[in-house]
Amino acid sequence: MKKQTKRILNICIIALAIVFLYWLNANTSKQGMLVAILQKSAILAIAAVSMNLLNGFTGLFSLGQAGFMSIGAYVTSILVIPAENLNGIYYMTGVNQGLLNFRMAMANCPPWVQSFFPFLAILAGGLAAALFAALIGMPVLRLKSDYLAIATLGFSEIIRAVFSSPQMDSITNGSYGLKSVPNFPEMAGGLIPSLVTPFLIAAICILLMVLLINSSYGRAFKSIREDEIAAEAMGVNLLKHKELAFTASSFFTAVAGGLLAMYMRSIEAKTFSIALTYDILLIVVIGGIGSVSGSILSAFLVTAGKEWWLRFFDTPLYIGTWQAPLFRTGFRMVIFSILLMVVVLFYRRGLMGTNEFSWQGIMRFPQWFRRKFLKRKGAPPKGGDDT
């Protein structure tokens, strides 16, 4: 396919997406569920792609995502909760005086400066997580495979425990969590409404990660995944590149965490338990380890499947007067699990494998479909002894 055609198709799809998002913005009240699902999948897509950067492209099996998300979520929330609400939220122990003063100073800035604060808060969350990742990376990244997973898992739980500990009460509000986190900020004075913001941030984050993966450093990451010994013998500094991948991944994970806090409007330490890491891991595995577009696709499919499309399994179903068995709260998750198993059985390497989205792939799809499902019966049996 010509380069020009591809470019036109790309511009078309981006324009369609933008039109669709503004249409959603105009019809928020009717499309509430769709908006919620899309926003959550955009946020999880950032987390999934950043986990893929680490697991799929650098070959480091890390399970610390929830911990880094919680750093992002807490730092962001603490910085964006309206200053006047602080005393109400920290009603049990009171706010840390330094924090309160800082927030008061922030509240006294001129409004145009304040409009940047939510973004700076998200950035601060990311940087805090990146700093923490750089610190724990030094010892942790010397471990390999399963041991690395266990160590990162441990750190993630430590972060959660620290955030919910009584000693941190005046900063993180301990086990009570933080409430009244404002919604996504608007950009450019309302030109980009608050509904669109998470998509824009997700697009920027994923674009940055794709750029990193396709750069020379990304090639070095992949070489570490392929063969550590050979990579080192070819002059790739293992620790430096692992640390780089780990830090970058943690940064973007924490950005996702900050957005998640804004999405949920209230956070508590329990949200960031190991189950969240497994949710992200699930998305990565279903999408295909080593495929960015797979992660994005499966972030949407998994979120929508889990929370939307299968909803009707949770409500009692009557056919005439006969009540279908099994349709009750929780049945949705049974179906969801079965679907997951089916996907894993038929797509061993995830929906996309290690392939990326491409227009050629889309064009080839009918051909592939015909070959796979329609021509099989008529095809002559292949001889096996011609090798």
Add this chain to the structure above:
Amino acid sequence: MSKTILELNNITMQFGGVVAVDNLSLHVDEGEIVALIGPNGAGKTTAFNVVTSMYPPTNGQVLLNGKPIVSNHPHGKMKKMYAGCDRTAYPDVVTYTPDKITKMRVARTFQNIRLFKDMSVLDNVLIAKHMNIRAGVFSAMFRLNKKEESDMHESARALLSIVGLLPFQNEIAGSLPYGKQRYLEIARALATEPQLLLLDEPAAGMNPQETDELGEFIRRIRDAFRLTVFMIEHHMDLVMKISDRIYVIDFGKQISKGSPAQVQSDPAVIAAYLGEDEE
């Protein structure tokens, strides 16, 4: 007399009670092709791994251009177990990670090919070029180093055309036939711009004709890139034909050295390869 590039002094490598390399000393001069031969399990690859710092030797020193790059003496639990000699000769401990050794322009290939199998042929070579990248992460991410990147591509392609793999540049490395994978590994090693090339059984699994071609090829790249080649090889034809000097080791010990003709007629070598007459 030309300059000595690589020098091994009293290298001993002991794994627990097993002495894999025993008091091995050798030197490789600039522009030479030196072969290290010996029966299976003689400790040849272990010696290579010591030179490239894959693991530190129990005792001994490796000099590159007269500068120590590896140096160690028995310590820790090896203090008691050490069975070799000269235990106090190398008081300094010098270690670098393998990537630092590669940066000192020592490149190697592996006995069991270690390509980046799921990456393209071109990417395999580009990774070796990454070592000398000047751009930071951010400028590489935002493609501010376009010139550097295109230079990397160009020199990688040039290397591929030398080994005859340019037509395969976009193929997956793991899908190449075995012989071509060997050449790709050499191209990848050359991409690190080495002064010293360590080849670990480059002709393994090749037929006699391919082996001949490989011998020619090694000579050609030695001249073209002004390399010094230090290689391990089992194909005696190849070794005898292209090497300037040969070291023979058996059970970790050096049993003979010299020119191909000298080594060939050395009774100790014949005994090691064919077994000794029982008297």
